[in-house]
Amino acid sequence: MEVFLVSLLNGLVYGMLLFMLASGLTLILSMMGVLNFAHASAYMLGAYFAFTISQYIGFWPALVLAPLLCGTIGAAIEMYGLRRVHRNGHIAELLFTFGLALIIEKVVQMTWGLIPVPYRIPAGLDFPLFTVYGTQFPAYRAFMLLISALMFGAIWLGLTRTRIGLVIQAALHHPEMVGALGHNVPRVFTTVFAAGTALAGLAGVIGGNYHVTEPAMAFTMGPIVFVVVVFGGLGSLTGCFIASLLMGLIQTFAVVLDYSVADLLKWFGFTVTSATPFHEVLTVPLPRIGALLPYVLLVLILVFRPRGLMGTRDT
Amino acid sequence: MSADATQRAPQGRTLSAAPGSAGLARRAWPWLVAIVAALLLPWLFFDWSTHRHSGFALTMLSEIGLMAIFALSFNMQMGQAGLLSFGHAILFGLGGYCAAHTMNAVKAGAMWLPVELVPLVGGLGGLLFGVLFGYVATKQRATAFAMITMGLGELVAACALMFMGFFGGEGGISTDRVIGISLFGVSYSSSWQVYCLVVAWTAIAVLLMRLQTQTPLGRMANATRDNFERAQFVGYDPRMVRFCQFALSGFFAGIGGGLYAIVYEIVTFDTVAAAKSATALLAAYIGGAGGFFGPFLGTIVVVLLQSGVSLLSNAWLLYVGVLFIVMVMYAPGGLVGIIAQHAPIARAGRLRELIVPYVRILLPGAFSVFGFVLLVELASFTTIGAAQGKAFKIGPQAVDPATAFPWLLGAAALIGGGLWLRLEARGFRARWDALMADAKAKGVML
Amino acid sequence: GPATAQGTIKIAYTDPLSGPFAQVGDANLKQMQYILDYINSKGGALGKKFELVPFDNKSQPSDALIALKSATDQNIPFIMQCSGSNIAAALIEAVDKHNSRNPESRIIYVNCGAVATELTNEKCSFWHFRFDAHVAMKAEVMARALPKEVTKVYLLNQDYLFGQSVQRDVKAFLAKLRPDVQVVGDELIPLGKIKDFAPYITKIKASGAQVLITGNWGPDMNLLIKAGIDSGIDLRYYTLYAHIAGGAVAIGPGGDGKVRSVMSFNENVAPEIGNKEAEEWTKAFRDKYPFDFYAAGFRTIFEYLQEATNKAGSADPLKIALALEGLKHKDFLGYETVMRKDDHQLISEYFVGTFKKGVKYDSEKTGLGWATEATILAKDLEQPTSCKMTRPAK
Amino acid sequence: MLEVSGLHAYYGKSHILQGVDLAIGEGEIVSLLGRNGVGRSTTCKAIMGLVRPEGDVRFKGRPIAGLRSDQIAHAGLGYVPEDRQIFAGLTVKQNLELGLKRAGKFGRWTFDDMFRLFPNLGERQDNQAGVLSGGEQQMLTMCRTLMGDPDLVIIDEPTEGLAPKLVEQVARLLDEIARRGISILLVEQKLTIALKISKRLYVMGHGRIVFEGTPAELGADAAVRKEWLEV
Amino acid sequence: MSNAISLRGVTKSFGRTEIIRGVDLDIPHGQRHAMIGPNGAGKTTLFNLISGRFSLTSGTIELNGRSIDGLAPHEINRLGLSRSFQITSIFPRLTVFENIRCGLLWARGYRYSFWHLLGGQRALNEEADRLIERLNLEDRRNVPAGLLSYAEQRALEVGITVAGGAEIILLDEPTAGMSHSETEYAVALIRAVTEGKTLLIVEHDMSVVFGLADVITVLVYGEVIASDVPARIRGDKAVQEAYLGTEAA
């Protein structure tokens, strides 16, 4: 019970962090169809910007400025790079963002060094909010939950209250036509991409000091974000939200549930010894597999339900 | 080793003989030339004072060879079948692991196999796993396929760290290529011998892949890439096409992996990791996925960057990134694309008229590149290099990055070169258009 | 070879200089450079200076081997590596192969911190010299240092050669020296992948352990301890690497008196034993860099190389290797040390430190620092070896 | 309403439009005829700013040549392309919705008007547009443009792939459009309709206007028909 | 004589909406059969059902007396049925020659072979070239299909369809968007290549329909309202008011 409750909280926090990252990517990937490998880099930039800014004028301004900065960069990228590349197809776009990711990582290393920077949780939030069974729950985590909840709301409104979603989807196939119907396609694309990047930046501000702010943080976060978005289903914010929480919880609980297939078999009165074939596979404990569960799920869902959890169209 | 060199020639003959033996010679000689060239290249780095080959050069060339196989096999999926894989390295790596285990088994006397055939084992391993993963991945196409392969990639990479038995965890599986069994009585203790083996296998694999593109499967792969729905209505099961193509590319990737095991004598999880897969993608795209040999060219560039520049510069990844962006923005067709653009002019027989314009843009180009590199290096030195206590040199002579001079120099070269380049580019474009128009007129466009 | 021609004796150093473990490699590098400057000021060897040539291996064996290749290409006589026993294992094999295949460009592997027990036992090699106490030794120290009242311990280690070695040896010595202690949890985690240790802390708490024993290092150490301290649970930490780069910051004031580390050196040793000269020397580093001089022990390494090279009278790896064997040396703190001939394992003194307030030299500006709790002399540290070494024909 | 003079357009190097002049008045239906490939669609695209126009294009007296196509659309021009360009992924309703220039701002036309004119669409309004039949897609394209409430519509081959009966229905629709005071520039293959519904017509050849007049005049002028229309 | 195609009580619904409402239809071997009907009547859908692109909701479809229930498109194609598409569907990046050859490969038994070099398959290549000539595309032989003009692409579409020499051929508005002359040529071509084969064709161009068909079936709202020889179809009141309108009269 104790373990369950605490893990639930941990899972929730991690899941929400994932969501903060993924929400930006759903905009970019599932609306613009850009496999944006630089998304996690925006997350990293967000963190580093926040670190630098908070050194001078504190965390709260950083919370606003860093994402804006990222958004601006995003806009620039879209206007001067992505737009050109768009013509050459998705793989080109992907590689473009991939190149960006490399550059950003290097630039970050060159500006902030190879080793982690001391980006700390703001003193104002650095206190245990409450204690469950002797384990403290830091206020900062509650703050994270709050922010991500707000994000969800904001994006949801943005998508339902406006036709941006429609315009983009239409423009993917017949941009001229959408233009001829009186929509300023380029501006919409820029807006969406900038918004996506800004969201990633915000996630960085929040996640950077919760985890560690180091040049590898983008690389480590990259794949899992794709998993979340695709698993949740392209074009579905709710799907993305659910997927995030799911992944978060799964990974947290996997750690605390110390069982292996072998134990399961023992249940059925079959004991695994080092003699049994694949005993290595059978005896690996859940905590070790935890990290790869998301990918197992990803593969399974794509094979049997290519549109993901709640996707509106096939991946 | 010389045995390898000769043994492959008949290979080429029998296989490429199929389409009318008329142009056989014509078709065979570029291959022979390439092979001979490959075998001569290392001697450029030969150190006559110590009478030793440069181990580094040989490793790099070998790397190029095996990575080329890998990249080409990747392109069997991306270029030919339109299947973008983010997990191609798992086939390469698993092939490598199989090869490594085999060599250890042979060394332990558990089985008999000449070193020359070890890559084949890698290939079979790759094929096996190609069938396995292909069955899952090729259920879908497009983005779904890409994501599945990404998932599989991460899975295998994670497993590689988890299961000591087969993967040896973080330590990887190390092996010894000197197993004392050889078809040609070669020990393969020296990198040179190994290099010859690599050349041989590269030639074989590349040739086979080349021919595969001209088979019914190869063509239908193109067809399903272009319009998988239509393919169904001419009697083909697109999924089956994808599957076969995937499995075959697994075979070749595996050969690459097998060679890797021989060259490095250790196979670690990074051979299956995402970064390796990315390398293939880079190579394929930079070289140009459109033409068959594109990935080969791309591999040369990428490996030189990775193994060569990475030793010279901390910031090599940045150069890769920039190169990349420049390519996708200005030369989406990759290197072969650029070359292909010259074809009409060449056919019009006026290629040499481009030499002068090229030289003229090359100069400012070189300038701005130098400026850029200098600035990047200065920056990366002050933040990283200095920390590692290296000295900053331009050419032979050391400069102090703390002073303004080098920075100004860099900026000047970059900006000046850039502006100049702009100027020249205009002239170049004019010339180019003129020649193109002429080519059109001559009707040698397509 | 060219190296000596250029008038310096090169030492190739390969460690993670990028990626999650860069922090450790980077800190090591800086400390080595500081030490080398000192050694060179004391005349280097054969009248030449030592020169460190860093290669980033991104904590990957394959990259370390590439570094080895370029080192041997340049006829560099030493390759040095600290971080990663898996890499060390690969290097040992590769160096063996290389030296037997290319007698004209041999190289010595100087191990400055890859401490998995195997490496100087089953896996030992003539070309490999280890200058840090191996896990079994540290495990014994730890078992002895464990307070009487502790009866429940939790083991958490990185899933690779080193971590596994810690797991195995600690259990062995607990069984031998502290049969009353019960291992309530025993876990291996993927190397450098985990970002959030909160779940593990939850688990540890649930297990009712009083002490967490871990060999984690780099981020795996810092994040673990940070999570533990943040969660405010009542737990004590017995570590092997809490004292290296980033550790102090991670622990923070909240960890006062909670964390022990088995270490080769800390900045308060010198003042404690009243060795002025050593204190001055370490203080000088302190004033220069924002992190601890935890690797001052590396000075011993270079003094060994210096002495052996001079003794060998040339930069020929074989001669130097033979010179190193069984070499005795009084280290800069004044303790007796020896490079044991039969397994090339350095036997030197070792310390257990507690992280607490009120020490002379604090760590990473946290106000807290490492106070030496116990000092184990070389002779007490020594353990038998199972190494069967094959020596090259002279 | 719309005056085009000396309009040139290129695809790459090939010079397609070589000085087209035409004019359309309030509520007028004008047809643009010609053989395949003479450049009628290109004319439409050039006016809409979908291919870069050279020359003078004025709409309501205001020059629109060189504007972005969305600006041109906002000026009150509507365009129905020959290759339907429906948004396959979206539903029929969403397609129509995108026709609106501002969300929820209806002009002369409402969803119901459209569904009344083409019951098929009404039935399918929540289906993906991609699954519509060829003909239905053609209707959808037209409706989508009308939703934007243009004052002048350029319609390129609206009857292609439509059943004979529907062709007449479309003809009637065009009439209705005109009756609501909207001018129409109609590009048609099927002479019968063009002649029937349009007040004036232009015939194009080699990227130029080679004939201008009423249907009657064209009917009379066998030479023009022979040279520029029949095959 | 046995029927090439025979439909019994075929229905198809998407969700609630029923598109095909119980169609019975028999097309004997060697017949040229045209299908007309208002837009959205379900002609293409019917094609999709027969060629296996959609699965039946109810009823049975038999080719040469063999039920195709549950067969995938490629399996049906292997039974000797080939179709074209209303919205042109070719292999844009392959040359005209290769497009045609792809249409041939399976029929000539190459299956998924990766051991034949196509360059060497003389018979195959010559056959492809012959067809290209008949399509009047010789001079475009090595042009990527994507660069062809609309009319040429329509011709290629037909070419790919008939290449394999399937015995049953379904053409969906093959002449849509062609000019008169092009249409006339296309009709002649279709007549020639489907000589002695079973043809089911959908068209809105009455000249084509009445010129080509032995029998015409009229489909309205997913139901067959008439199926008869051209002459009587033209006379049929129901047909006129449902489809032809006044034009034909």
Ligand SMILES: Nc1ncnc2c1ncn2[C@@H]1O[C@H](COP(=O)(O)OP(=O)(O)OP(=O)(O)O)[C@@H](O)[C@H]1O
């Ligand atoms: N995207 C393009 N690139 C190059 N040439 C083009 C392009 N589109 C059209 N053309 C050429 O421009 C000329 C005019 O095309 P356009 O579509 O305006 O003809 P049209 O009068 O509309 O005939 P159609 O009956 O085919 O619609 C044609 O010769 C065509 O080949």
Ligand SMILES: Nc1ncnc2c1ncn2[C@@H]1O[C@H](COP(=O)(O)OP(=O)(O)OP(=O)(O)O)[C@@H](O)[C@H]1O
């Ligand atoms: N996948 C689908 N989902 C829902 N409705 C569909 C689907 N496919 C077709 N329909 C509907 O079925 C009806 C018949 O479509 P079909 O394409 O067969 O018409 P058609 O007879 O070919 O008309 P046309 O002559 O215009 O091509 C249309 O109303 C179409 O909207």
Ligand SMILES: CC(C)C[C@H](N)C(=O)O
């Ligand atoms: C430098 C040390 C942290 C390396 C670690 N002791 C290992 O053997 O892997």
Ligand SMILES: [Mg+2]
């Ligand atoms: Mg047109």
Ligand SMILES: [Mg+2]
């Ligand atoms: Mg149809």
